[in-house]
Amino acid sequence: MKLVAVTVQKFRNFVEPQRIEIEPDVTALVGKNESGKTTILKALHRLNPANGDSRSFDLVTEYPRWRLARDRRENPDLERETWPVIAQFALDQSDSDALADVLPARPMVGTTLKAAKNYANRYTVYFKADLADVIEAACSDASVGSEEVAILKAESSLDDAIAKSKELAKSLKEAGEAALAKAASGFASAAERHRYLLETGQLDEDQLTALKARVPKFFYFSNYSVLPGETDLTRLAANVGAGVALEEQDQTVVSLLAHAGVTPADFLDANYDSRKAELQAAAGDLSGEVFKYWRVNTDLAVVFGDDNVAVLNPSTNVQENHRLLKIELRDARHGDVETNFSTRSSGFQWFFSFFAAFSEYLHTSSPVIVLLDEPGTSLHGEAQKDFIDYIFMELGASKQTIYTTHSQFMIDPTVYEKLRAVHDKATRENREGGVAVTQVSLSADRDTILPVESALGYSISQHLFLGSGPHLAVEGSSDFIFLMRMSAYMEQNGKTPLSPKLAIIPVGGISNMPAFVALMGRRLKVSALVDGATTDATLARTRKAASENGVDPGSIVAVSEVDSKLPPTADIEDLFAASDYLRLYNWAFGRNVKESDLPSMPVPIVKKLIDLHGKYDHALPAHALTDNQDDFFATVKTDTVSRFEKAFEKLNQALTI
Structure with a gap:
């Protein structure tokens, strides 16, 4: 049985029903903090929990607060008639076979089954088949x-x-x-x-019980589920025996013990040593799973210890001996030193704890759907990418998985269709906006899909940087366009163009130039063209970054160095003769600025124009060059051609350094 969709409504910040389509393997919920991602997972988990929180829905605290009094006046039966979560499943062949002798007639493969829970915490399941399909099935039987x-x-x-x-x-x-x-x-x-298959109320209790047994349970894991370094097994055994609802951490400990085939109570008897041996064997098996994907330090080993401590019983005021379970890590990289699990990096704690909590279901055919709330936020970016590989390649291949994230490293842009954008549209003025859950698209809220844009940008940049030749870093898109258009003109007219070996990379601003040279210069051949009002300071920082990372400082070229007649803080626009650039400027902005309108002081032409008419988009004159190439080059000034040719010669020379 596969989860096909879930509808959440009238629950926390969800107001109107939001139907979220679920992928057959992995679905990622992407959004900002407080957007409602966790709410979706919590609603599903409460529907049919496999672990941990069995808390009920509470109308008073979880129904949209500002509507509660009004809606309850209008509908006194609000608690029983409001269903905060409805899950839609599709039956597979094994469901059809298992239920064929239980239900009045064999259900068809693909039939829709819905499971829902209301605020009165009544859990129900019912079929919702298409009429045409039911008629066809009855016709087939007859x-x-x-x-x-x-x-x-x-x-x-x-x-x-x-x-x-x-x-x-x-x-x-x-x-x-x-x-x-x-x-x-x-x-x-x-x-x-x-x-x-069409009408509820047609099945008796035994049939409903058999049907409910087929519905997958939901396994939930969050940062609150991380294993503690020490656990009071005496207290935990008492809570398990009394049926007390366990904290998420304690539930993870119980799952870890279950992986070894034992319970907390088993460690309190005389056979403790044998139980411990079983736990050590299970830990070895579990570590094997963990270290397939934890590559930061593969020299770690999990060690279990114990201690008996005196604990004061507050109800009797008598001291009692309690057995503690201690989880420690032996680090072969640092002389087999053993340290408490809780002192290790939060990333490793989360990573190991997840496998411990999920070990009960890892290699079983139990119908379980995995809900991961912000997984791996404490992991390094590369470790997050390793965990994403695990989610898509192994976990999702055997268990449907839904996870939430706002991290670019937890998003795989190659499976764009598996992403869902979660956006809280409510405002102070419009509380009814509620949460909207949509496919990820450029029409979605920009902040919501920022991690998707970042992941896509990171993926593209990795392929771009590592898959091309030498790189020329420039400030922005206008630099890129000017260099490409002028280089094409030079080549067509038998003059020196920019070397075709150079891949021009706009780095998104002059302030990013030193970091680009420092980081990319370690692996790639990098040069840069530096311009702007802060040329001196930026040039010094960029050349310092180059020399510290194996890049020859001579490959960092300032625009002002191209021609002695240029201003000391020249921009790329100053390579054009003033009259040529003014033609581009006037085309772009519909103005008629003449050279005589500008002051004669030795400052960049961009500054002169800003002083005259205010700030403007530097890219628009560059686009004007693209749109008016024939007109522009028909009368291009000799000074423009000469300066760009000098610039290309200087940049090409940097290739040989």
């Missing part, structure tokens, strides 16, 4: 002919189809078609056996 099947499927209700079958049976009998008439007359009883 061996109704294909022509008659088409006639019956055209009816608007099951009762109408039954009435029509009786008419068909009569007419077929009169026409001498005895076999077809018999089949048509048998449709009515077959349809009644299938009626339970």
